[in-house]
Amino acid sequence: MIAAIVTRHLPILFVLPALLILIVTGCLVAATVYWSASKTDIASVDRETRLVRRLVDDRIARITRDQLTSTTWDEAVKGLSAPVDSDWLDDNLGVWMHDYFGIDRVFILDGTDHSLYAMIDGKRRRPDAYFSHASLIEPIVKELRQFMASPAAASSGSPFFRRYILLENRPAVVSIAPILPETADGRPLTGSEPVHIAINFLDAAFLTELGEDFMILRPRFSWTGTIGAHEAAFPLSSARGDLGFLVWTVQQPGKEIVSQLAPTLMIAGGTILLLAGLLLLHLYRTTVRLLRSQAHIEHMAHHDPLTDLANRFSFEDYLERRAREFERTGRSFAVLYLDLDRFKAVNDTLGHLAGDELIRQVAERLQTTVQRNDLVARLGGDEFAVLRDFAPDRTDVERLAEAILMAIEHPFVLMQQHVVIGISIGAAIATEGAANQTDLVRRADVALYRVKNSGRNGFLLFEEGMNRRGAEGASRIAG
Structure with a gap:
């Protein structure tokens, strides 16, 4: 029971x-x-x-x-002297910035906020086209001028103001910087200097580029x-x-x-x-x-997907940190800008796959020529950069440039064919007068610009007195 x-x-x-x-x-x-x-x-x-x-x-x-690569420049100050040469402004501060940097709109004001120049969507407009934008931009210009006239501006480096605005019912970024001579460091600003206004819309094109560059899924504005x-x-x-x-x-x-x-x-x-x-x-x-x-995303955010070199974002971040170290310790360094010669011919004759393989092989050769603490970066397309972590003198930089030229001059094997290319190199060494990131990048870019205009496949080290229009007194190593 x-x-x-x-x-x-x-x-x-x-x-x-x-x-x-x-x-x-x-x-x-x-x-x-x-x-x-x-x-x-x-x-x-x-x-x-x-x-x-x-x-x-x-x-x-x-x-x-x-923007700052062109606004702190002796030639820019001269270009605004009466009479204003609008064609020169197109080529250096206006249409050029649209074609090279993707800036949507550019306006230049004189010291009394009178419009001297206007560029909209890659085309020069009448200077008075600025006044349809003035109600949004004038308060920012006024704020910048007040800051430039204050004692704090003397220790701020290259002053600028950057703000979000709502322009034509679209979100945009406006960046305003004074146009100053290269020799203006340390001089007090009056607040009446000409100003350069750059505007970029945060539109679908901006979001598409952002998503493709950094693997951000379906970005949009709300x-x-x-x-x-x-x-x-x-x-x-x-x-x-x-x-x-x-x-x-x-x-x-x-x-x-x-x-x-x-x-x-x-x-x-x-x-x-x-x-x-x-x-x-x-x-x-x-x-x-x-x-x-997540680690892969972080890696992709700092490295070029084709070569696995540091990308532009990582290069500029490291350059900024190295510049701050220079200010503290005085340990000099150098920046080299590199641009492949005849790369387009390889793409056109052998195809993009061969072009990509050439970029990878160039990256490997560059890494074999630098020292352990140096940084090699791919900035985009066929453009590279090297940050020499320690450059005791110009001879060290020249030896590095010569090693790079010799490494690149050897034929590359692409699609079972031997291909010969060249490389143009512009360099700048950090000095007490040019230790910040903007100055070094601009100077290396100026040197590279001169190499490419003087026959390519060579090296040029920036020296005082050199500018985009040309000056004498720099050394060149033939490649």
């Missing part, structure tokens, strides 16, 4: 408690899974938001960096900041308030995994503990993959 009673009540004595234990355990596992997935998603969104914000900030700051379930956003703010939000699709592996496994967890109630263990293992592997993916 006792056995019959136990048998009859077995579901109550054993099955029900076991079932309750399984249900409670399953609920705890489910809660743990959901919590882990949510934490994984939160961490993923936070990391990606910080990364995307940094990439966007750098891309926008590049507008000012590009006026309200409303985002979907798998999106993140941050605001673009100006003095007048938020102009809108940059929105993009983020990786959220946690929620995706839970939604896929929830039916399986309900069906497999009897094996929920095993499934929970498998799920935790799967979450662990997913987290590892996420971290690897």
Whole structure:
């Protein structure tokens, strides 16, 4: 009888408690899974938001960096002397900046804020075209002039103001910098200097380029900041308030995994503990993959995908840090800008695959010519740069340039053919008068410009007195 009673009540004595234990355990596992997935998603969104914000900030700051390469220049000051040569402004401060840097609009004002020049969408316009923009830009110009006239401007390097604005119902970035002579370092500013205004729209083209360069999924702008379930956003703010939000699709592996496994967890109630263990293992592997993916994104943000060299973003960041070190320690360094000669001919005759292989081989040869602490970067296309970490004198830089010229002059084997190319090199050494990033980049670029105009396949080291129009007194190593 006792056995019959136990048998009859077995579901109550054993099955029900076991079932309750399984249900409670399953609920705890489910809660743990959901919590882990949510934490994984939160961490993923936070990391990606910080990364995307940094990439966007750098891309926008590049507008000012590009602008400053031409606004602190003796020739620019001369070019604004009466009578104003509009063709010269096209070639150096206006249309050229659209074609070379992608600047959408450029305006130049004299010391009394009278418009001297206007460029819109790559074409010169009447100077009075500025006045349709004036209501938005004048407050920023006024703020910059007040700053330039203040004592703080003397220690600020090359002064500039950069702001978000809403222009023609489109978000845009305006960067304003005074046009100063190269020898103006240390001189007090009056606030009445001519100013250069560069405007870039943050439009579909900007977002497309941003997404392609940094693997950002489906970037878009939103006026309200409303985002979907798998999106993140941050605001673009100006003095007048938020102009809108940059929105993009983020990786959220946690929620995706839970939604896929929830039916399986309900069906497999009897094996929920095993499934929970498998799920935790799967979450662990997913987290590892996420971290690897994040590391890959970080790597892609700092390296060129074709050659795995440092990219422009990484090069400029390292150059800025090296310039600050120079200010502290005085340990000199050098910047070399390199541009391949006859690269287009290789692309046209052998095809883009051969061109890509040539870029990879050039990158390998460059890395064999530099020292351990030097940085080799691909800036884009057939342009490279080398940051010589320690350059005690010009002889060291000349030896490096000669080694690069000798390395490149040997034939390359592409598509079972021997191909001979050349390379043009412009260099600048950090000195007390030109230690900041903008000066060095501009000087190396000026030297490279002269090499390419004087026959290519050679080396030129920037010296004082040299400018884009040409000056004497620099050494050249024939390649």
